[in-house]
Amino acid sequence: MIRLRQLEALRAVMSTGSVTAAADVLGISQPAVSRLIASLEKSMAMPLFERHRGRLHPTHEAKFLSEEVERAISNLEHISRLSEDIRNQKAGHLRIACLPGFATSLMPKVIAEFLKEREDVTISIQTRSSVRVREWIAAQQYDIGVADEFEGHTAIQHETVNIRTECVLSPLHPLAAQKVIRPEDLHNMPMIIQDQENRFHHRLKRTFEAAGAELNARVEVRQFATACLLAMNDVGAAVVSSIDAAEYAGRGLIVRQFKPELPFTLDLLYPKYHPRSLLLQDFISHFKERLSPFIM
Known part of the structure; x- marks a missing residue:
């Protein structure tokens, strides 16, 4: 030998x-x-x-x-x-699947920070709807998935994170000077809301109904980012995740506290039968740290 x-x-x-x-x-x-x-x-x-x-x-x-x-x-x-x-989590490859809106807001910052001192780490990121993200994670094709409204799957482990939502407006909006905005303040005013396929649409609608306010859905969108851009252009008010609100706040968008608190449910998904690498565990910790300012 x-x-x-x-x-x-x-x-x-x-x-x-x-x-x-x-x-x-x-x-x-x-x-x-x-x-x-x-x-x-x-x-x-x-x-x-x-x-x-x-x-x-x-x-x-x-x-x-x-x-x-x-x-x-x-x-x-x-x-x-x-x-x-x-x-030491300085080499390896991560596969991330997430919602399209998330891939254009917080996720690029999270990845950039994570890679900064990890020259030999590579990442692939794919964006699709929550349904497709869940399918990929269940098939063990990705290491982590970011979706919403997860209903459970035997091949998936998950963590639910409740993200704070806020009301966003144009500086020209009649309510722009208010510090706190409620459904009754928005009674019959033009609103930009998520489309009916998303549960947040129905959650927002129920919140308006409970307050006896009329929800005037002028524009329905799929992503919060689109709602922010439309609100900036004075199309109407929108209730969006605080992550997206923060992304556009420095571009002239007015961000106000929305009451009652209405969480946007974000789910972190992991393949159940695929052991989490040390690199993935480190990424999850970093990701959660970056999410913490937006959690209810």
Whole structure:
């Protein structure tokens, strides 16, 4: 059985030209280097050096082997460095599936920050509807999914996060000066709301009904980002996630507290039968930290 230390001794002697210098390189004694060379020759059943006047001279066989030995040790060193990077969450690949709106708001910032000190980490991100994200996670095709209104699946583990919502308006809107906006304030005023396929649409509608206010759905959209842009252009008011509201607040959008509190449910999905890597666990922690200012 050939041992790595034997090959390291061979490389050191070949590259330095002497046992003394090889011992310095390896940080061991000269006799230890000689023993490693002798044991390697015994393992290979052939001489690797000729000994003349206390010096070692490589045989033709040793010269022939040296290139492969160098390649083998380099590969092992690479594996060692890579394993250390993986252990320290500085190498690997993550597959993320998420809602389209989320991919244009918080997620790019989360990924950019996460990759900043991880040069050997790669990420693939795919955006689709919540239904498709759930299908991908159930099929174990992605490491983490960001969806909404998760109803449960035997092949999926999940965490539910309630995101705070806020009312967004144009500076020209009649309610722009109010600090808190309620459904009765928006009675019969033009509203931009999510389409009827999304449960948040129905949750908002019930909130208006409970307050005895008329919900005037002037425009229905699929993404909160679209609602923010329309509100900025004075099409109407909108109740959106605080994540999207923060994204557009610095661009002239007026953001006001909405009462009563109406959470937007965000679900973090994980494939149940796919172990979470150390890298994924680190990403989840970073992601949750970035979400914390928006959680109810």
